[in-house]
Amino acid sequence: MSDTKTSGKIEKSEAEWRKDLTPMQYAVLREKATERPFSGEYEHEQQPGTYICAGCGQTLFASDAKFDSGCGWPSFTQPAVEGHVDEERDISHGMIRTEVLCSKCNGHLGHVFEDGPGPTGLRYCINSAALKLQPK
Numbered sequence: 001m002s003d004t005k006t007s008g009k010i011e012k013s014e015a016e017w018r019k020d021l022t023p024m025q026y027a028v029l030r031e032k033a034t035e036r037p038f039s040g041e042y043e044h045e046q047q048p049g050t051y052i053c054a055g056c057g058q059t060l061f062a063s064d065a066k067f068d069s070g071c072g073w074p075s076f077t078q079p080a081v082e083g084h085v086d087e088e089r090d091i092s093h094g095m096i097r098t099e100v101l102c103s104k105c106n107g108h109l110g111h112v113f114e115d116g117p118g119p120t121g122l123r124y125c126i127n128s129a130a131l132k133l134q135p136k
């Protein structure tokens with residue numbers, strides 16, 4: 001069976017994830033933690049490139065879609081590839097939000113809000129710890 005680009009979920013035990021990720025990456029991707037605002041390494045990153053999932057390497061966001069939202073986390077107007085980012089309703093912490101997950105490893109990335117700039121009007125608010133930048 002051949003592996004296509006979006007099929008084939010990555011499944012690892014929590015122990016394997018713990019071994020493969022840094023403690024911060026593990027907390028965000030696997031335990032849905034949110035890094036402190038203004039603390040992440042990519043918030044002010046302006047280098048052109050592709051942001052891939054820190055858990056599995058799947059392409060998630062392009063630097064072209066990154067904008068400075070001032071919210072304290074890297075923000076994007078849209079995913080780089082449709083289908084690489086899953087969205088789920090999240091009613092934790094007394095708020096109704098839309099959670100954003102990597103479609104391949106099911107890692108938690110952040111949330112999407114409807115107050116972004118045009119043309120999508122969306123703001124994907126993503127934890128730096130969930131991303132890895134591959135400079136162009």
Ligand SMILES: [Zn+2]
Pocket residue numbers: 053054055056057058102103104105106107
């Ligand atoms: Zn992933």
